[in-house]
Amino acid sequence: MLNTSIWKNGVTINRNNFKYKSLSCFSINPFVGCQHACRFCYVPSVSAIKLKGQLAKLGVVDPDGEWGEYAFLRAWDERAFLRSLFAAEKIPVAELNADGNRAVILSSTTDPYQTLRGGEPGESTALNLQVREMVRRMLELIRDRSTLNVRILTRSPLAREDFDLYQTFGNRLVFGMSIPTLDDRLARLYEPKAPSPSRRLETLRLAVSKGISVYAAVAPTYPEQGEAELAAVLGEIGGLNPVTVFHEPIQIRSNNVGRMKMEAEAVGLPFRGDVFETTDRWVEYAVGQLRMAEDVACQLGLGDRFHPWPDKSLGTQQRRRERGADYSAWVDRCWSRISAWPSKNLERMAA
Numbered sequence: 001m002l003n004t005s006i007w008k009n010g011v012t013i014n015r016n017n018f019k020y021k022s023l024s025c026f027s028i029n030p031f032v033g034c035q036h037a038c039r040f041c042y043v044p045s046v047s048a049i050k051l052k053g054q055l056a057k058l059g060v061v062d063p064d065g066e067w068g069e070y071a072f073l074r075a076w077d078e079r080a081f082l083r084s085l086f087a088a089e090k091i092p093v094a095e096l097n098a099d100g101n102r103a104v105i106l107s108s109t110t111d112p113y114q115t116l117r118g119g120e121p122g123e124s125t126a127l128n129l130q131v132r133e134m135v136r137r138m139l140e141l142i143r144d145r146s147t148l149n150v151r152i153l154t155r156s157p158l159a160r161e162d163f164d165l166y167q168t169f170g171n172r173l174v175f176g177m178s179i180p181t182l183d184d185r186l187a188r189l190y191e192p193k194a195p196s197p198s199r200r201l202e203t204l205r206l207a208v209s210k211g212i213s214v215y216a217a218v219a220p221t222y223p224e225q226g227e228a229e230l231a232a233v234l235g236e237i238g239g240l241n242p243v244t245v246f247h248e249p250i251q252i253r254s255n256n257v258g259r260m261k262m263e264a265e266a267v268g269l270p271f272r273g274d275v276f277e278t279t280d281r282w283v284e285y286a287v288g289q290l291r292m293a294e295d296v297a298c299q300l301g302l303g304d305r306f307h308p309w310p311d312k313s314l315g316t317q318q319r320r321r322e323r324g325a326d327y328s329a330w331v332d333r334c335w336s337r338i339s340a341w342p343s344k345n346l347e348r349m350a351a
Helices: 043-050 052-057 078-090 121-145 157-167 184-190 197-209 227-238 256-267 279-299 317-335 342-350
Strands: 003-007 031-033 070-074 103-106 149-154 173-178 214-221 245-249 306-308
Touching (some): 070 121, 103 121, 149 157, 157 173, 157 197, 173 197, 184 197, 184 256, 197 227, 214 279, 227 245, 227 279, 245 279, 279 306, 279 317
Parallel strands (some): 003 070, 103 149, 173 214, 245 306
Antiparallel strands (some): 031 070
């Protein structure tokens, strides 16, 4: 049973706790939960810890196991949203994470352009209309009542409905999609309810044709992907002149390995679960894929825009000692990277 309803706590702008990702300083998450059902997602483990009691009252008994079956729209209170916007606007730049580009990301723990399903047909239609109106209103307020930048991150072609609004931000907005693979069939295993990667790529192309600055999150890539597959993905994205290309492999979080294994069995697709069997095997997989993707990006002329995301566990003192000075320097280089913003990127391209 799909759960959709209104979450009593309203949507606001909040400081985020991103480390080493250079995505943003603030986040807006209009939903609790997500119906894209990405089996690798880390968010349900957070929900299980922090929101289990509240979710139980709304019929979600197992927030991790039921991930993909619930999405609750946060209530809209424009005055509360504006208070959070003004508070964010007033924070001195010196007090913000330097790699965040003074940006708000929409979104970090859900997808702002998902379609709510479930409940009575009329209820779902009304909720989805409310979602569309709320997202546009939030963006309008950020544009008109602040000087903050905006980073959009989605897996949904529904974002094209707001391209007209994106265009009014100029260089204050960058639009991105998560495109880890070009293989729609393989994506069914890892992202069973999300729109296909081919449709996401088409959406990015459309954004470029509209003059909107774009980026891509090639994330998370799957253990089945080798050098040729990564080259195909990065080649297509590179042709769109992205501001930045982020990359990370799948991390082990809570029960996500179990979720991926169950999905593979359900759809009858092979799953390389062996790379997650031990910490050491996962480290070899993660580091290997990160370095391989970086090499491919450099070969394709994307080296200056390619931003790997090594997990914090890959930069511990033990890992550094085991792998040597070159590895340690590579981790530090990735973690200290500040991703470009459209205006800076345009200046770089013009030079």
